[in-house]
Amino acid sequence: xxxxxxxxQTLIEALPYIQKFNNKKVVVKYGGSAMxxxxxxxxxxxxxALLKLVGMQPIIVHGGGKEITxxxxxxxxxxxxxxxxxxxxxQTMEVAEMVLGKVNKNLVQMVEKLGVxxxxxxxxxxxxxxxxxxxxxxxxxxxVGNIKEVNADLINTLIDNNFVPVIAxxxxxxxxxxxxINADDAACAVATAIGAxxxxxxxxxxxxxxxxxxxxxxxxxxxxDKADExxxxxxxxxxxxxxxKNCVDAVKNGVNRVHILDGRIEHCLLLEFFTNxxxxxxxxxxxxxxxxxxxxx
Ligand SMILES: Nc1ncnc2c1ncn2[C@@H]1O[C@H](COP(=O)(O)OP(=O)(O)O)[C@@H](O)[C@H]1O
Ligand SMILES: CC(=O)N[C@@H](CCC(=O)OP(=O)(O)O)C(=O)O
Numbered sequence: 001x002x003x004x005x006x007x008x009q010t011l012i013e014a015l016p017y018i019q020k021f022n023n024k025k026v027v028v029k030y031g032g033s034a035m036x037x038x039x040x041x042x043x044x045x046x047x048x049a050l051l052k053l054v055g056m057q058p059i060i061v062h063g064g065g066k067e068i069t070x071x072x073x074x075x076x077x078x079x080x081x082x083x084x085x086x087x088x089x090x091q092t093m094e095v096a097e098m099v100l101g102k103v104n105k106n107l108v109q110m111v112e113k114l115g116v117x118x119x120x121x122x123x124x125x126x127x128x129x130x131x132x133x134x135x136x137x138x139x140x141x142x143x144v145g146n147i148k149e150v151n152a153d154l155i156n157t158l159i160d161n162n163f164v165p166v167i168a169x170x171x172x173x174x175x176x177x178x179x180x181i182n183a184d185d186a187a188c189a190v191a192t193a194i195g196a197x198x199x200x201x202x203x204x205x206x207x208x209x210x211x212x213x214x215x216x217x218x219x220x221x222x223x224x225d226k227a228d229e230x231x232x233x234x235x236x237x238x239x240x241x242x243x244x245k246n247c248v249d250a251v252k253n254g255v256n257r258v259h260i261l262d263g264r265i266e267h268c269l270l271l272e273f274f275t276n277x278x279x280x281x282x283x284x285x286x287x288x289x290x291x292x293x294x295x296x297x
Pocket of ligand 1: 033210241
């Protein structure tokens with residue numbers, strides 16, 4: 001087939017997905033190494049702009065853990081994690097909020113540059129993310145928040161007024177104390193609260209492996225029962241553990257499509273949203289939803 005026909009075919013392949021997701025809210029969790037490379041960042045933001053321009057309602061929830069670690073290091077402050085969560089003392093909290101604020105406004109700037117309206121907020125704005133102090137097995141890990149409530153009013157107002165909300169994972173407790181929140185938790189809570197159709201985690205690995213030492217063990221479709229088995233198998237470690245738990249929670253709480261994608265792949269969002277095969281790992285309620293119908297990808 002000649003090149004021009006091939007391009008036309010690719011565009012036509014996107015048609016049912018554009019229809020299916022028209023006006024639907026889709027949450028993109030953007031974090032990890034995929035954020036460090038500037039040209040990759042621009043590709044991700046271009047994809048988000050395109051989702052918006054073809055009629056979807058994208059919301060970005062971002063991380064920036066590696067940037068926080070870098071800036072803490074420059075200040076001579078070592079980073080420590082417990083079960084993937086940053087131990088957050090007062091100084092760490094201050095640096096985390098500054099760095100996430102900068103990451104937030106950079107993302108807004110990139111979206112705006114592409115002619116799409118965006119507003120950057122943190123969970124403090126409009127009391128969007130209300131938290132309580134989180135501990136791990138009784139261990140005090142400082143100002144780390146567990147989300148207990150999402151007030152979606154501000155997010156919905158922004159969406160209704162045609163803005164792409166860009167959300168940083170900082171929240172307040174009942175005493176208006178600042179807390180640092182794991183960005184995967186924030187994305188999952190936001191997606192659930194706004195009734196998102198789809199939640200996509202962009203990370204720095206191809207997807208979920210049944211065994212991370214064996215690259216041929218990539219799982220493309222993971223049902224909830226299999227995900228529970230896998231979480232108990234001991235083969236899910238590091239940051240993938242809270243991520244996969246969040247995926248399971250999101251599906252259980254009504255988000256129809258939850259995906260873990262490799263943010264290092266150029267235009268990974270377009271490939272996932274608009275092609276029949278999709279990429280990465282999809283976490284779904286029942287396997288049958290994927291059988292027979294490519295549209296149910
Ligand atoms: N079974 C597994 N499949 C995939 N990744 C895994 C697995 N077990 C551990 N991991 C690790 O989880 C990491 C992704 O989590 P994390 O670093 O927190 O991502 P992000 O910073 O994008 O939120 C991968 O880079 C990988 O090293
Ligand atoms: C409590 C906690 O761990 N907060 C995270 C918030 C940023 C984040 O989650 O960033 P990534 O998604 O890029 O990892 C942190 O301080 O690193």
